[in-house]
Amino acid sequence: MSELQLRIADMSAEARDVVRLELVDVNGQDLPAFDPGAHVALKLPNGAVRQYSLLNDWRDRGRYVLGVGRVRGGRGGSESVHTELRPGMVLRCAVPVNHFALRPDATRYLFIAGGIGITPILSMIRWCSAMEKPWQLVYAARSRSRLAFYEDLVPYGERVHLHCDDEAGKALPVAQLMADAPRDADVYCCGPAPLMEAVRDSASPVPVASRHFEWFSAPASDSLSSTDGFWIDLRRSGQSLQVPPELSILEVLEKHGHEVPFSCREGVCGTCETGVCEGEVDHRDYVYSEAQREGLRSMLICVSRALSPRLVLDL
Numbered sequence: 356m357s358e359l360q361l362r363i364a365d366m367s368a369e370a371r372d373v374v375r376l377e378l379v380d381v382n383g384q385d386l387p388a389f390d391p392g393a394h395v396a397l398k399l400p401n402g403a404v405r406q407y408s409l410l411n412d413w414r415d416r417g418r419y420v421l422g423v424g425r426v427r428g429g430r431g432g433s434e435s436v437h438t439e440l441r442p443g444m445v446l447r448c449a450v451p452v453n454h455f456a457l458r459p460d461a462t463r464y465l466f467i468a469g470g471i472g473i474t475p476i477l478s479m480i481r482w483c484s485a486m487e488k489p490w491q492l493v494y495a496a497r498s499r500s501r502l503a504f505y506e507d508l509v510p511y512g513e514r515v516h517l518h519c520d521d522e523a524g525k526a527l528p529v530a531q532l533m534a535d536a537p538r539d540a541d542v543y544c545c546g547p548a549p550l551m552e553a554v555r556d557s558a559s560p561v562p563v564a565s566r567h568f569e570w571f572s573a574p575a576s577d578s579l580s581s582t583d584g585f586w587i588d589l590r591r592s593g594q595s596l597q598v599p600p601e602l603s604i605l606e607v608l609e610k611h612g613h614e615v616p617f618s619c620r621e622g623v624c625g626t627c628e629t630g631v632c633e634g635e636v637d638h639r640d641y642v643y644s645e646a647q648r649e650g651l652r653s654m655l656i657c658v659s660r661a662l663s664p665r666l667v668l669d670l
């Protein structure tokens with residue numbers, strides 16, 4: 356994966372516990388293009404690699420703009436951003452990838468964002484506005500002080516519906532929202548896992564295939580373990596390894612000294628994607644859509660497992 360050297364050109368507080376970062380090429384060159392919904396992986400000062408959605412206009416080649424929410428008691432990535440990054444610092448960054456791409460020919464778009472989940476949605480609504488597509492955004496936060504990028508949303512007027520839990524006295528009524536959604540809408544949702552699970556599971560005229568999600572972490576309700584073990588054959592090294600029920604493929608490879616790139620270890624970032632030469636995969640990630648999984652010859656080895664007794668991996 357090619358790597359970029361990016362300088363922090365600007366850094367500012369955006370909302371409570373949310374910081375806005377503007378990154379530019381160290382030599383002032385144009386940055387690789389990205390599509391709405393794309394993210395970049397940043398190497399942080401504490402050694403962690405974390406994925407952050409790009410929220411600026413996709414036509415803006417001079418900078419990448421990110422928003423990072425502080426997760427207290429998290430795995431340390433957001434804490435490093437909030438406490439260790441300073442304007443002028445140079446960070447290593449992978450080129451943008453997109454696991455949350457906008458379907459450009461949808462009839463209409465309904466965006467549902469919660470908290471810092473507004474970041475990929477911002478680049479999407481910029482695209483919809485430029486293309487004169489019909490769209491609506493419902494954006495929920497616990498309080499007004501936590502509504503990030505509010506100033507960016509104001510110009511869109513009535514297309515944007517804001518919901519603050521404390522003012523409404525209740526959480527966003529997702530079931531009602533989805534029940535009322537137009538059948539021909541494509542729904543794009545990003546936010547806390549309970550919000551996305553509710554959008555995914557609610558009865559709605561919108562078909563499940565038209566509901567799209569960007570998971571920042573795996574849903575708490577999902578188990579990532581498997582009841583059965585299986586074998587993996589490594590095509591390039593000729594090694595065969597057993598994957599017991601309590602370990603992931605990634606963990607088995609690490610135990611045997613293989614260095615495989617990873618970041619989230621929860622099936623949400625796509626970093627550990629590995630080619631599959633033979634065998635049937637039990638996809639358990641939150642990156643590939645059902646449509647993408649059809650005939651797919653790759654898998655995310657931090658969470659996905661095997662439906663066949665053996666998988667041959669391109670390793």
Ligand code: FES
Nearest residue numbers: 618620625627657
């Ligand atoms: Fe993130 Fe596997 S490490 S999907």
